[in-house]
Amino acid sequence: MRRITIWLLSTVTALVLLFSYRTSTMGVGGGTSAVAGDHGGATPDAGDTSAEPPTGGSGSAGDNGSTGDSGNSGNSGDSGDSGDSGDSGDSGDGRYDGSVAQTRWGPVQVRITVAGGRITDVTALQVPDGNFRDQQINDHAVPILRQAALTAQSARIDTVSGATVTSDGYRESLQAAIDAAHLR
Amino acid sequence: MSTPTGLMAEPDRRAWVVQVMGLPVSVHLRGRDVRDDAVAARVERFFAWLGAVDATFSTYRPESEIGRLAGREPDPATASPLVREVAQLCELARTRTGGRFDARRLPLPTGGAGYDPSGLVKGWAVQRAAGWLADLAGHDLCLNAGGDVLLRAGADRPAWRVGIEDPDRPGHLLDVLDRRDGAVATSGTARRGAHIVDPRTGRPATALRSVTVVGPELLWADVYATAAMTRDADDALTWLTGLADHEALLVTAGGRIRATPHWPGTRPGSPPAR
Numbered sequence: 001m002r003r004i005t006i007w008l009l010s011t012v013t014a015l016v017l018l019f020s021y022r023t024s025t026m027g028v029g030g031g032t033s034a035v036a037g038d039h040g041g042a043t044p045d046a047g048d049t050s051a052e053p054p055t056g057g058s059g060s061a062g063d064n065g066s067t068g069d070s071g072n073s074g075n076s077g078d079s080g081d082s083g084d085s086g087d088s089g090d091s092g093d094g095r096y097d098g099s100v101a102q103t104r105w106g107p108v109q110v111r112i113t114v115a116g117g118r119i120t121d122v123t124a125l126q127v128p129d130g131n132f133r134d135q136q137i138n139d140h141a142v143p144i145l146r147q148a149a150l151t152a153q154s155a156r157i158d159t160v161s162g163a164t165v166t167s168d169g170y171r172e173s174l175q176a177a178i179d180a181a182h183l184r
Numbered sequence: 185m186s187t188p189t190g191l192m193a194e195p196d197r198r199a200w201v202v203q204v205m206g207l208p209v210s211v212h213l214r215g216r217d218v219r220d221d222a223v224a225a226r227v228e229r230f231f232a233w234l235g236a237v238d239a240t241f242s243t244y245r246p247e248s249e250i251g252r253l254a255g256r257e258p259d260p261a262t263a264s265p266l267v268r269e270v271a272q273l274c275e276l277a278r279t280r281t282g283g284r285f286d287a288r289r290l291p292l293p294t295g296g297a298g299y300d301p302s303g304l305v306k307g308w309a310v311q312r313a314a315g316w317l318a319d320l321a322g323h324d325l326c327l328n329a330g331g332d333v334l335l336r337a338g339a340d341r342p343a344w345r346v347g348i349e350d351p352d353r354p355g356h357l358l359d360v361l362d363r364r365d366g367a368v369a370t371s372g373t374a375r376r377g378a379h380i381v382d383p384r385t386g387r388p389a390t391a392l393r394s395v396t397v398v399g400p401e402l403l404w405a406d407v408y409a410t411a412a413m414t415r416d417a418d419d420a421l422t423w424l425t426g427l428a429d430h431e432a433l434l435v436t437a438g439g440r441i442r443a444t445p446h447w448p449g450t451r452p453g454s455p456p457a458r
Contacts, residue, residue: 162331162349163372163394170208174355175328179210182199
């Protein structure tokens with residue numbers, strides 16, 4: 001699998017991990033390594049190369065609960081998978097399922113859609129079900145995760161300047177996502 | 185268009201995050217040897233030095249040098265060299281900001297008002313501690329201390345991309361800057377509420393949601409951003425525009441986004457209304 005895709009996935013994995021914090025920021029390193037080995041196991045699912053633009057925030061909330069949209073078998077061919085030109089071009093286009101992360105709400109699994117070497121969408125394949133916590137992750141955590149992944153990645157930012165981030169705020173911050181992606 | 189990075193191998197990158205001075209501080213290094221023990225040892229010294237600074241300056245630690253003063257100003261005759269250095273810089277900051285930054289009259293964690301240099305110490309400490317990482321030849325540096333950023337990148341390498349966070353929508357960006365050196369500091373009410381106090385009135389500053397300052401040094405970018413928070417939008421923009429080598433982006437309490445004329449991001453400059 002291409003590096004760009006691994007990086008994208010590791011970012012998403014890191015974002016998932018942001019929701020698994022129990023206390024303060026210092027769990028980042030350990031948490032990351034806990035699933036680092038799973039990156040290679042992510043499976044490209046049906047290279048749907050049609051570049052889907054990110055849908056509006058309001059539309060995404062409804063999607064998060066649907067765990068049944070995994071049947072993307074239509075393979076439109078990863079024809080643009082050219083060499084390591086550096087320009088991330090079409091490399092790694094397709095849909096990728098992250099590993100299942102155990103969060104404080106229960107297991108979470110996300111799928112990213114990559115087109116033109118960029119994440120164009122993040123959806124939840126698996127979220128905890130059946131109770132109040134379900135609501136929490138659907139209404140709160142997943143939209144945040146999705147937005148953070150899209151923002152950090154689409155802007156290709158290395159760091160974030162913002163009003164003083166305390167330790168409590170850190171775990172949900174963009175900076176934490178970026179840090180986590182590079183802690184190895 | 186983006187640089188054809190295929191021409192050179194992408195430099196390896198590694199991050200460290202430590203909670204110090206009450207903040208998450210992250211070090212990102214980019215370069216050939218980021219996995220070497222020697223580099224990791226430097227990063228350790230960087231954090232160790234910040235820890236020592238905290239032990240000296242923390243107003244939350246009664247046993248620290250500043251804590252023992254309990255709000256009194258340090259006496260240059262007896263203060264340790266670092267405290268004297270900071271006290272002198274606080275005086276300079278008070279002069280340069282027309283009294284908008286004043287370490288002498290701030291609310292103390294123990295109650296009451298008194299001497300608290302914390303607003304300057306963070307930027308000063310990170311900038312100074314970066315000296316531990318200064319001579320790692322061929323390595324690019326991106327430090328982030330609770331949202332204040334210090335950067336360095338070789339001329340032949342990609343600039344660091346700094347996102348400016350929207351104070352009203354955490355996780356969203358107002359703008360993105362490409363920087364090779366210097367600092368980007370943001371003060372605001374987003375994360376901790378109205379905690380910036382106008383030292384002249386003792387009241388929290390409320391006219392602005394956030395101020396981001398770009399400049400050559402983290403210490404001053406941070407001080408200027410904090411000081412600008414105590415002004416209203418037009419006044420802040422006029423004052424920031426007058427600072428040589430600094431540019432700024434601000435968000436008003438009403439949500440308006442404004443920038444100084446030569447702001448390096450994509451937001452257009454917006455002169456103060458007259």
